[in-house]
Amino acid sequence: MKTMALILAAGKGTRMKSHKSKLVHEIYGKTLIERVVDTAEKASIDDIIAIVGYKKEEVIAVLKDRVKYAYQEEMLGTGHAVMQAKEYLQNKEGKVIILSGDVPLLRSETIVALLNESENDATILTAIYDNPYGYGRIVRDNNGYVEDIIEEKDASESEKAIQEINSGIYVFDIQNLLEALTEITPNNNQNEYYLTSVIKIMHDKGLKIGTITVGDNTEILGVNDKTQLEYLTSILKRRINNMHMQNGVIIEDANNTYIYDDVEIGADTVIHPNTTIKSGVKIGENCNIGPNAYIREKCELADNVKIGSFTEIKNAKIGENTKVPHLSYIGDTVIGKNTNIGCGTITCNYDGINKHETIIGDDCFIGSNVNFVAPVKVGSHVTVGAGSTITEDIPDDTLAIARERQTNKQKRLTK
Numbered sequence: 383m384k385t386m387a388l389i390l391a392a393g394k395g396t397r398m399k400s401h402k403s404k405l406v407h408e409i410y411g412k413t414l415i416e417r418v419v420d421t422a423e424k425a426s427i428d429d430i431i432a433i434v435g436y437k438k439e440e441v442i443a444v445l446k447d448r449v450k451y452a453y454q455e456e457m458l459g460t461g462h463a464v465m466q467a468k469e470y471l472q473n474k475e476g477k478v479i480i481l482s483g484d485v486p487l488l489r490s491e492t493i494v495a496l497l498n499e500s501e502n503d504a505t506i507l508t509a510i511y512d513n514p515y516g517y518g519r520i521v522r523d524n525n526g527y528v529e530d531i532i533e534e535k536d537a538s539e540s541e542k543a544i545q546e547i548n549s550g551i552y553v554f555d556i557q558n559l560l561e562a563l564t565e566i567t568p569n570n571n572q573n574e575y576y577l578t579s580v581i582k583i584m585h586d587k588g589l590k591i592g593t594i595t596v597g598d599n600t601e602i603l604g605v606n607d608k609t610q611l612e613y614l615t616s617i618l619k620r621r622i623n624n625m626h627m628q629n630g631v632i633i634e635d636a637n638n639t640y641i642y643d644d645v646e647i648g649a650d651t652v653i654h655p656n657t658t659i660k661s662g663v664k665i666g667e668n669c670n671i672g673p674n675a676y677i678r679e680k681c682e683l684a685d686n687v688k689i690g691s692f693t694e695i696k697n698a699k700i701g702e703n704t705k706v707p708h709l710s711y712i713g714d715t716v717i718g719k720n721t722n723i724g725c726g727t728i729t730c731n732y733d734g735i736n737k738h739e740t741i742i743g744d745d746c747f748i749g750s751n752v753n754f755v756a757p758v759k760v761g762s763h764v765t766v767g768a769g770s771t772i773t774e775d776i777p778d779d780t781l782a783i784a785r786e787r788q789t790n791k792q793k794r795l796t797k
């Protein structure tokens with residue numbers, strides 16, 4: 383049976399103090415809303431509908447046709463938001479999962495677990511918090527099924543003491559949800575149409591509402607202000623670093639190592655502090671990276687490569703045992719095996735209009751402070767003299783020197 387996801391993405395996000403929609407803020411190189419859509423896609427959801435409102439054009443510009451859109455013109459509550467997607471839900475059978483556009487760390491495995499829960503008519507993702515302040519509380523009946531969710535602002539003292547909270551993520555049967563939504567009212571302390579009101583309505587009809595308690599509470603954290611944006615970024619960074627360490631990568635200081643999504647790193651590669659590795663980069667085994675290295679997009683490093691301190695590389699393919707140990711910029715470049723790139727070597731890849739390629743062969747020794755003015759091709763077994771500015775191709779087995787000869791002159795003495 384087909385599955386559907388509704389992403390609540392209409393809210394204003396006032397506390398972000400931003401001119402942009404909260405949902406198009408990037409968290410670790412990707413917008414919040416894209417992370418939520420990525421997760422839904424990874425969980426193999428068939429139909430994804432974003433309910434947009436505030437600054438909707440910005441959200442649509444990011445998501446384009448990856449999702450379908452429903453529009454909420456007025457912020458009348460989460461239940462009202464879901465009702466705006468009615469046209470997509472009508473005449474559909476199966477399950478719908480409700481997600482929030484500002485909850486970017488949810489794992490696709492959690493979505494799959496919620497969708498696979500088949501004992502209940504609806505399933506709520508909950509968490510246990512020491513301090514549940516601000517969240518909807520989960521109220522259970524004598525059989526242990528959920529009978530209601532009570533919002534902080536509507537809760538009695540005894541309800542406020544409940545530590546099990548509603549994450550705002552749920553799976554419903556589509557037709558049960560549509561039916562319950564027709565019965566919700568804004569009779570509560572916020573005068574909103576709460577989505578959470580459908581729980582009591584369903585329970586009163588005899589439907590069974592169960593829960594899955596999230597194993598990792600960080601999955602359900604939302605971003606409401608820029609402090610939380612930074613906090614969630616640090617969690618995401620940790621999560622990615624931990625995954626690489628579990629795969630055999632050595633990270634000296636995981637608090638100060640920034641590895642973006644979808645990076646591949648081989649076992650026993652060491653990452654020294656303050657290194658940034660951008661999305662999609664591939665690094666082999668036994669490499670040595672950093673400190674303070676910046677490995678940008680489209681880089682591929684073979685095994686035993688060294689990229690040392692204060693070196694930036696971009697769109698570079700670097701062969702086995704090659705070293706770029708200090709203070710270099712290597713861009714739009716292919717380097718072969720066993721080559722040593724001297725300190726301060728720069729590929730001059732940009733002429734102000736176009737980018738050009740530098741190709742360097744195997745077993746080369748490039749002296750310090752060499753500039754390669756691209757496009758330029760260097761053969762194998764080449765030595766380049768320190769301080770050279772290379773503007774012409776260099777054949778195999780040659781020594782190239784391109785710098786002015788030194789002259790020592792008599793100093794003019796004054797006084």
Ligand code: UD1
Pocket residue numbers: 390391392393394395433454456457458459460461462463482483484516517518519531533547548549550575576577578604
């Ligand atoms: C909601 C839940 C609460 C839960 C909490 C988890 C309700 C009534 N309460 O509360 O039980 O513990 O989430 O974080 O649902 N939104 C719209 N349109 C609206 C209102 C909200 O799109 O009219 C969006 C918001 O932008 C946000 C999400 O829905 O992404 C949740 O709304 P919010 O107002 O933050 O709900 P809470 O009061 O936190």
Ligand code: CA
Pocket residue numbers: 726727728751752
């Ligand atoms: Ca230089």
